[in-house]
Amino acid sequence: MMFFKVLFYVISVLLNLCDAVSYKNNILLKIELQNKDEFQKLQHMQDLKLWNDIPTENGTVTANVAENSKERVLQELKDSNINYTIMEKNLQRLIDSQTFNIKKTRAFGGGFNFETYNTLRDIESYLDSVEQKYPSKARRSSIGQSYEGREIIILIIRANIQQQKPIVMLECGIHAREWASPATCLWIANELLTKDHPLLEKYEFHIIPVTNPDGYDYTWNYDRLWRKNRKPNPDAPH
Incomplete structure (x- = not known):
């Protein structure tokens, strides 16, 4: 069973590579x-x-x-x-290796994985579940939509809903190709949610894990090195 699961992910990697921008x-x-x-x-x-x-x-x-x-x-x-x-x-060799390793980790892992990079769909699914899982700490909201109509999600984390505190704002995933940025913000959010962190006694955290969802999704499916959003800009093509 595990063999076929890994084989499925290998095939999906190869299919994605057929459509993606090549840096061979x-x-x-x-x-x-x-x-x-x-x-x-x-x-x-x-x-x-x-x-x-x-x-x-x-x-x-x-x-x-x-x-x-x-x-x-x-x-x-x-x-x-x-x-x-x-x-x-051969830069494409590095990109292919990273893609394969991420898919392999996801094939063997269960649930949302904070130890690897995650797709936009997986991130959004995780954020959708947080409010129900931690109702006393977390609130999921939206600050608007991207150029392509995707929701830009903000996660508000606080220990005492009734008490106003200074706000710490974390805006992540601005540059599409910098996958470490959303991953870092999600790890911080998980630490704040799963532990009685003393910082929550002093501050309220507003976390936007993926500020540029269009660009982030594009780097997963078409161009790993894409940096900007997806609004056409002839003066800045990349």
Whole structure:
């Protein structure tokens, strides 16, 4: 029985890959910057897809480059004396591996899993159940709809409904491809709900696990590296 369950997930992974944007033979770079001027140079390289809005504390950024642009981009980095390391020669291999591992974990797991990334449908199902499971602590509400008409859900967690307290706002899942953001917020919500946490004596938590549901769902089904929402914007295609 377990064999067929795993086989089903393997087949579903392969079917999803048929429709998805491919990053085959894209290279993944770690770029080491010496100053802000170098970062500005990177921002003007159109074929270099930066993964960072700003460099990390140690001055590094991550980026990917398409197969048909990599020789030109690498030469441009060399000409600018910017140090880099090729971390992966086929980015799609990493994406496929992540997708397979997530599906395998879900195949063996039961219920909502806080130890892996979850689809938008699973997240919404979990949020729908929270209010019934923790009626004295949790309230599920909506702050509106996305461009594609999806509900943007907010989870309000408080220990004493009658008592007003300062609000801690957590807005997660703004950038679609950053799956760790919704996962972190959901883990925090679970900690607050399942434990008598002292923070609830002082604060009320308003948590939006997926602020950009259209983009988040799109990264699961079509383009793993999609960053924005799904409202058409010719000036910012990605």
